[in-house]
Amino acid sequence: xxxxxxxxxxxxxxxxxxxxxxxxxxxxxxxxxxxxxxxxxxxxxxxxxxxxxxxxxxxxxxxxxxxxxxxxxxxxxxxxxxxxxxxxxxxxxxxxxxxxxxxxxxxxxxxxxxxxxxxxxxxxxxxxxxxxxxxxxxxxxxxxxxxxxxxxxxxxxxxxxxxxxxxxxxxxxxxxxxxxxxxxxxxxxxxxxxxxxxxxxxxxxxxxxxxxxxxxxxxxxxxxxxxxxxxxxxxxxxxxxxxxxxxxxxxxxxxxxxxxxxxxxxxxxxxxxxxxxxxxxxxxxxxxxxxxxxxxxxxxxxxxxxxxxxxxxxxxxxxxxxxxxxxxxxxxxxxxxxxxxxxxxxxxxxxxx
Amino acid sequence: xxxxxxxxxxxxxxxxxxxxxxxxxxxxxxxxxxxxxxxxxxxxxxxxxxxxxxxxxxxxxxxxxxxxxxxxxxxxxxxxxxxxxxxxxxxxxxxxxxxxxxxxxxxxxxxxxxxxxxxxxxxxxxxxxxxxxxxxxxxxxxxxxxxxxxxxxxxxxxxxxxxxxxxxxxxxxxxxxxxxxxxxxxxxxxxxxxxxxxxxxxxxxxxxxxxxxxxxxxxxxxxxxxxxxxxxxxxxxxxxxxxxxxxxxxxxxxxxxxxxxxxxxxxxxxxxxxxxxxxxxxxxxxxxxxxxxxxxxxxxxxxxxxxxxxxxxxxxxxxxxxxxxxxxxxxxxxxxxxxxxxxxxxxxxxxxx
Numbered sequence: 001x002x003x004x005x006x007x008x009x010x011x012x013x014x015x016x017x018x019x020x021x022x023x024x025x026x027x028x029x030x031x032x033x034x035x036x037x038x039x040x041x042x043x044x045x046x047x048x049x050x051x052x053x054x055x056x057x058x059x060x061x062x063x064x065x066x067x068x069x070x071x072x073x074x075x076x077x078x079x080x081x082x083x084x085x086x087x088x089x090x091x092x093x094x095x096x097x098x099x100x101x102x103x104x105x106x107x108x109x110x111x112x113x114x115x116x117x118x119x120x121x122x123x124x125x126x127x128x129x130x131x132x133x134x135x136x137x138x139x140x141x142x143x144x145x146x147x148x149x150x151x152x153x154x155x156x157x158x159x160x161x162x163x164x165x166x167x168x169x170x171x172x173x174x175x176x177x178x179x180x181x182x183x184x185x186x187x188x189x190x191x192x193x194x195x196x197x198x199x200x201x202x203x204x205x206x207x208x209x210x211x212x213x214x215x216x217x218x219x220x221x222x223x224x225x226x227x228x229x230x231x232x233x234x235x236x237x238x239x240x241x242x243x244x245x246x247x248x249x250x251x252x253x254x255x256x257x258x259x260x261x262x263x264x265x266x267x268x269x270x271x272x273x274x275x276x277x278x279x280x281x282x283x284x285x286x287x288x289x290x291x292x293x294x295x296x297x298x299x300x301x302x303x304x305x306x307x308x309x310x311x312x313x314x315x316x317x318x319x320x321x322x323x324x325x326x327x328x329x330x331x332x333x334x335x336x337x338x339x340x341x342x343x344x345x346x347x348x349x350x351x352x353x
Numbered sequence: 354x355x356x357x358x359x360x361x362x363x364x365x366x367x368x369x370x371x372x373x374x375x376x377x378x379x380x381x382x383x384x385x386x387x388x389x390x391x392x393x394x395x396x397x398x399x400x401x402x403x404x405x406x407x408x409x410x411x412x413x414x415x416x417x418x419x420x421x422x423x424x425x426x427x428x429x430x431x432x433x434x435x436x437x438x439x440x441x442x443x444x445x446x447x448x449x450x451x452x453x454x455x456x457x458x459x460x461x462x463x464x465x466x467x468x469x470x471x472x473x474x475x476x477x478x479x480x481x482x483x484x485x486x487x488x489x490x491x492x493x494x495x496x497x498x499x500x501x502x503x504x505x506x507x508x509x510x511x512x513x514x515x516x517x518x519x520x521x522x523x524x525x526x527x528x529x530x531x532x533x534x535x536x537x538x539x540x541x542x543x544x545x546x547x548x549x550x551x552x553x554x555x556x557x558x559x560x561x562x563x564x565x566x567x568x569x570x571x572x573x574x575x576x577x578x579x580x581x582x583x584x585x586x587x588x589x590x591x592x593x594x595x596x597x598x599x600x601x602x603x604x605x606x607x608x609x610x611x612x613x614x615x616x617x618x619x620x621x622x623x624x625x626x627x628x629x630x631x632x633x634x635x636x637x638x639x640x641x642x643x644x645x646x647x648x649x650x651x652x653x654x655x656x657x658x659x660x661x662x663x664x665x666x667x668x669x670x671x672x673x674x675x676x677x678x679x680x681x682x683x684x685x686x687x688x689x690x691x692x693x694x695x696x697x698x699x700x701x702x703x704x705x706x
Contacts, residue, residue, distance in 0.1 A: 054639035055551040097456035105455045169529035176522035198408040286407035
């Protein structure tokens with residue numbers, strides 16, 4: 001049996017559960033190490049069942065040999081799942097309450113007809129996923145490396161008159177030649193006032209000499225994701241823009257200095273947020289300081305002022321303070337860090353800011 | 354008020370509901386005509402509320418003026434939603450049971466504390482979305498046109514020795530210069546035995562003269578999606594491949610011939626499936642014949658043998674029979690059709706097969 005599957009079985013015992021029904025594609029992928037789509041996974045000491053439809057059964061059987069039995073559930077998904085639970089004689093089965101839609105819960109519950117009890121669980125697998133193993137870190141490093149290359153490409157490509165979407169086009173081509181399977185989210189190329197919207201959709205607007213260009217990009221390598229943001233200038237910027245840039249950079253460094261195992265995450269956030277507040281820009285930095293990432297672009301840990309957890313070795317997350325002046329411009333700088341035994345490594349550190 | 358919002362309000366009256374809480378991004382986008390991310394929308398005769406977080410509030414306020422009031426729900430999403438429902442004095446509020454996760458339902462239900470009753474609904478907006486209006490059809494036509502251009506580009510690019518992912522790379526660049534914002538799903542470029550998996554992930558495998566190349570691609574234009582599949586040959590194929598190709602093409606034509614308002618969808622599916630069965634390949638065509646598409650890559654109507662609905666003017670969907678011989682190869686041909694007053698228009702019809 002796989003050690004990830006063993007770990008989750010141990011967790012199930014602690015939670016007094018006979019099995020866990022998973023519906024999150026990322027969690028299923030993590031446990032099976034098989035890129036999961038349109039599937040459900042039942043994990044238990046009595047056996048693992050993988051439910052999917054006829055488009056995937058053939059492929060899944062090949063990849064999941066020895067890990068899970070593949071059930072073709074085409075057109076009868078919930079009945080087949082309920083039957084699978086009942087056949088294994090599982091009494092108390094956890095489900096992922098944040099991922100299972102209400103209607104699917106109801107269907108399985110009805111089909112079970114009291115043979116098993118469905119019990120809501122929260123983040124059981126997500127908590128395991130917070131700590132990356134060596135194989136995962138290797139893939140993340142590669143995703144970061146390709147992204148750094150893509151940012152360099154874009155930095156050389158941008159020029160007054162180019163459209164935001166054309167910058168994205170060049171990046172989307174480049175990363176695939178470098179071994180990435182995809183970008184990890186819709187690349188943001190935002191100029192001028194657009195950059196004051198943290199999640200601008202790149203479009204037909206043309207770059208201009210007078211405005212900073214914000215690029216937020218990430219790539220996916222063997223399922224693992226990177227996420228970096230840079231702001232580039234096409235000419236000497238006016239004083240306010242440079243000033244805000246330096247404050248954002250300063251806030252990022254303040255946060256990174258604090259990162260080591262045992263530190264409260266809220267303290268990391270406070271280091272950056274406090275610095276921005278001291279400089280008078282508190283109202284313009286509203287989002288979280290960062291987020292974990294790996295198989296998903298946003299996963300645990302949240303780097304938030306409200307977090308009540310401490311950093312551990314093996315966590316990977318972004319540090320991305322930003323200041324957004326509505327109608328004017330926005331500056332965000334985002335790097336990725338890995339918590340090491342005694343401190344942290346800035347995975348995207350080699351990049352010239 | 355917007356006519357789409359009016360239509361759904363009328364539906365709510367028929368369902369004896371005071372309001373509807375939406376969580377499906379595509380449904381929210383449809384009703385507001387604003388590309389929605391990370392949001393919830395409450396629609397009611399007493400007012401519309403749009404709940405999002407601080408990353409989007411500024412942008413949302415600009416776009417939703419006169420359609421919905423924007424509520425910043427950062428960090429307090431479910432409490433803010435519950436309060437919004439209660440403030441409007443709504444007693445019976447529908448929710449999207451296929452999209453609202455169990456945990457979110459529970460949170461809102463608890464926060465409501467019996468001030469409003471949450472009632473599961475199913476596909477209320479999806480049913481409206483089945484019938485495309487003139488503006489939507491225009492966008493879909495453009496998405497199809499760009500996709501046809503991309504397929505031509507890829508047909509010219511493919512050659513023995515090129516990698517699957519390199520073909521994707523060129524396509525991803527091209528479509529953005531043509532005005533698309535994105536591909537509408539992970540482009541499938543599958544060669545040889547890979548093509549026998551209907552949803553292969555494109556990778557490092559090289560194209561070869563001896564094997565057919567299956568390309569399944571789509572693009573997004575102003576939110577609307579296209580989806581087409583072609584099989585290209587790099588040399589004269591052996592007899593079995595040509596034979597299977599002709600059967601798949603024949604099945605597609607049989608289905609298209611039957612498409613007109615009033616025809617049962619199951620009959621369309623039967624026309625193609627029956628043809629393949631008659632030729633002896635029934636066990637190798639397991640998936641549905643097609644799917645509706647628009648704001649989502651899969652939406653109503655399902656073109657399935659189990660469908661119990663009839664075609665209506667304005668429906669847009671794919672017709673994509675396929676025959677997959679495990680370990681050997683797979684052939685699928687996919688076109689998009691629009692149901693017209695008296696028959697149908699093959700939107701992707703100009704493309705040389």
